[in-house]
Amino acid sequence: AQSVAQPEDQVNVAEGNPLTVKCTYSVSGNPYLFWYVQYPNRGLQFLLKYITGDNLVKGSYGFEAEFNKSQTSFHLKKPSALVSDSALYFCAVRDFGSGNTGKLIFGQGTTLQVKP
Amino acid sequence: ETGVTQTPRHLVMGMTNKKSLKCEQHLGHNAMYWYKQSAKKPLELMFVYNFKEQTENNSVPSRFSPECPNSSHLFLHLHTLQPEDSALYLCASSQEGGPETQYFGPGTRLLVL
Numbered sequence: 751a752q753s754v755a756q757p758e759d760q761v762n763v764a765e766g767n768p769l770t771v772k773c774t775y776s777v778s779g780n781p782y783l784f785w786y787v788q789y790p791n792r793g794l795q796f797l798l799k800y801i802t803g804d805n806l807v808k809g810s811y812g813f814e815a816e817f818n819k820s821q822t823s824f825h826l827k828k829p830s831a832l833v834s835d836s837a838l839y840f841c842a843v844r845d846f847g848s849g850n851t852g853k854l855i856f857g858q859g860t861t862l863q864v865k866p
Numbered sequence: 867e868t869g870v871t872q873t874p875r876h877l878v879m880g881m882t883n884k885k886s887l888k889c890e891q892h893l894g895h896n897a898m899y900w901y902k903q904s905a906k907k908p909l910e911l912m913f914v915y916n917f918k919e920q921t922e923n924n925s926v927p928s929r930f931s932p933e934c935p936n937s938s939h940l941f942l943h944l945h946t947l948q949p950e951d952s953a954l955y956l957c958a959s960s961q962e963g964g965p966e967t968q969y970f971g972p973g974t975r976l977l978v979l
Contacts, residue, residue, distance in 0.1 A: 782966065793870075793956055793970035801966075840909070844966065853922065854968060856909040 752777045752845045756857035763831045763864050771826040771860045773841030782844035783824040784854065785815055789837045797839075800824060811835070831864045838862075869893045870971035872957050878977045879947065887942040887974045889957030895969075897962045898940040900932060903954040903973070915940060916962055947978045 753776045763769045775781055782801055786794040798809025805817045815826045826839060838859050845853040870891045879885050891898060900912040914922035915934040929951075931943040940957055954975050958968040 784967065786970075791973075791975070793872075793972045794958075796967055796969060799967055853911060853914065858908045 752843055752855050754841050754843045754855055754857045756839075756841055756860045758860050759858075760861045760863060763862070765833050765864050765866050766830050769828050769831040769835070769862065769864070771839050771841075771862060773824045773826065773857060775822050775824060775841075775843045777843055781824075783815075783817065784842040784844075785809065785813070785824075785826050786840045786842065787811075787837050788840065788859075794840060797826070831862075833864050833866055836862055836864045869969050870957060870959055872955075872971035872974050874974060875972065876975045876977075878979065879944070880979050881947060881949070883947075884943070884945040886944065887955055887957075887976075889940040889942075889971055891938055891940075891957075891959035891969070891971075893959055893961075893969060895959040895961045896937050897960045898934060898937070899958040899960075899968065900940065900942055901956040901958065903956055904952075909956070912942075944976075947976075949978050952976055952978045 755774050757772055761771055784799045785797040787797055788794045797813050798807050798815055800807045800817045808814045813828050815824055817824050838861050840859050841857040842854040845855050873888045897916045899914050902910045902912055911924050912926045913932040918934050929946050933941040954973045956973045957971040960966055960968045
C-alpha cells in the first residue's frame with residue numbers, strides 16, 4: 751500500500767537559518783510526490799512536486815525538495831528561513847492503485863516554527 | 867486560492883439542521899474532491915468526482931451527500947450531523963491526465979452543536 755510519513759510533528763528554526771522538513775514514502779513503481787503548505791484558517795497551497803527528471807525540484811517562496819530514490823525520501827528545504835514561513839507543511843504521494851481517481855495520500859503534517 | 871472558491875467560509879449548525887457546502891473551480895479542471903481536516907488527524911479524502919462521475923466514496927457516512935452537477939461545481943449536502951463532524955472541509959480540483967496537481971480552496975470551517 752502507498753504511504754507517506756512525516757516523522758516530525760514540529761520543526762523549530764531560527765530566522766535566517768536553513769530549514770529541512772522531512773518526508774519519506776512507500777510506493778510501488780515511480781512516485782509522484784508533492785509538498786503543500788497550510789497557513790492558519792486557510793486551505794492548502796501547492797509548493798512543488800516531483801514527477802520525473804532532476805532530483806532537485808524548485809518551488810514557490812524559495813522552497814526546494816530533493817528526491818532520493820534510494821532513501822525513499824523527499825525532504826523539503828529552504829536555505830534561509832523567514833518568520834513568515836511558519837505554517838503547517840504536508841507531504842503527499844499520488845496513489846496509482848486507485849486508477850484514474852487522482853487520489854493523494856497525505857502525511858500527518860509538520861508544523862514549522864521560525865523564531866526571530 | 868482564487869482558482870477554487872468555497873462558500874460559506876464558516877458554518878454553525880445544529881444536529882437537526884440541513885445545510886450545503888459549495889465549491890467552484892475556475893481552472894478548467896475535470897476532477898474535484900472533498901476532504902475533511904480534523905485537529906490532530908491527517909487529511910481524510912471523502913469523495914472524488916472525475917468528469918462529474920463519482921469515482922470514490924471513502925466509507926463516508928450517509929449524512930454527507932455529495933453532488934457534482936458539472937465539472938466546475940461541487941456540493942456537499944449535510945444533514946443530521948454529529949458534533950464529531952466539526953472540522954475544516956476542503957475542496958480541491960485537478961486536471962486528470964495532465965499535471966495532476968490538486969489545487970485547494972480555502973475551506974469551510976464547520977461547527978456542529
